[in-house]
Amino acid sequence: xxxxxxxxxxxxxxxxxxxxxxxxxxxGAAVKPxxxxxxxxxxxxxxxxxxxxxxxxxxxxxxxxxxxxxxxxVVIHGIPSKKVVLKEGDIVSIDTGAAVRGWNGDNAYTFxxxxxxxxxxxxxxxxxEALARGIAxxxxxxxxxxxxAAVQQYVEENGYSVVRTYVGxxxxxxxxxxxxxxxxxxxxxxxxxxxxxxxxxxxxxxEKSHVVETLSDGWTVKTVDGxxxxxxxxxxxxxxxxxxxxxxxxxxxxx
Ligand code: MG
Numbered sequence: 296x297x298x299x300x301x302x303x304x305x306x307x308x309x310x311x312x313x314x315x316x317x318x319x320x321x322x323g324a325a326v327k328p329x330x331x332x333x334x335x336x337x338x339x340x341x342x343x344x345x346x347x348x349x350x351x352x353x354x355x356x357x358x359x360x361x362x363x364x365x366x367x368x369v370v371i372h373g374i375p376s377k378k379v380v381l382k383e384g385d386i387v388s389i390d391t392g393a394a395v396r397g398w399n400g401d402n403a404y405t406f407x408x409x410x411x412x413x414x415x416x417x418x419x420x421x422x423x424e425a426l427a428r429g430i431a432x433x434x435x436x437x438x439x440x441x442x443x444a445a446v447q448q449y450v451e452e453n454g455y456s457v458v459r460t461y462v463g464x465x466x467x468x469x470x471x472x473x474x475x476x477x478x479x480x481x482x483x484x485x486x487x488x489x490x491x492x493x494x495x496x497x498x499x500x501x502e503k504s505h506v507v508e509t510l511s512d513g514w515t516v517k518t519v520d521g522x523x524x525x526x527x528x529x530x531x532x533x534x535x536x537x538x539x540x541x542x543x544x545x546x547x548x549x550x
Pocket of ligand 1: 401402463464495497528
């Protein structure tokens with residue numbers, strides 16, 4: 296069932312979403328050649344707990360990290376590790392969330408490690424713009440399929456593919472609520488968007504095939520063909536005036 300939030304509940308969610316975004320950008324600031332994904336996870340954990348929030352990914356379905364940190368051809372759910380050392384030219388997708396008083400925020404961003412190739416830069420740029428287009432389609436009166444269609448059209452016209460196996464979702468008391476928010480779809484299909492709906496819109500974009508596989512650790516999701524993958528996500532509330540991004544920093548961090 297889709298939970299429609301009151302304006303009071305949206306105000307409650309806002310702080311969790313702000314801290315989630317700030318933690319994500321703090322993690323991004325720690326991205327550099329030689330850093331491990333474990334180091335970055337620690338920065339994100341510290342930011343969240345020092346600001347009175349809870350790392351809501353940690354332990355969810357048994358996930359061991361604070362953030363999912365996914366390098367190059369890893370799409371999502373990379374487990375932070377001292378063995379994963381970032382090197383110049385990598386791209387690293389960080390997905391994290393924070394909870395305050397039981398309300399959740401969820402967001403993701405793909406960062407360059409040092410200077411990256413034009414090829415790597417382009418998939419990040421296209422994915423970030425795909426998220427912007429998905430958010431722009433999240434207008435009251437539209438339907439879930441309008442979001443996915445906007446994302447898919449932009450991604451495919453740029454020669455990339457959208458991951459089908461994993462999708463965005465409602466956010467609220469639970470990190471993952473109804474409805475599912477696919478990054479593909481048909482305009483005019485799916486649940487209608489109404490004010491008070493809170494959605495995590497999160498295109499996962501692959502350079503080549505959309506097909507992914509899960510590694511034997513049970514978490515790490517990679518492209519089957521070794522192509523790069525990027526991931527951007529915001530938690531967004533539908534209002535009568537249009538979509539509003541809740542995962543925005545209270546301070547200017549560049550995110
Ligand atoms: Mg999400």
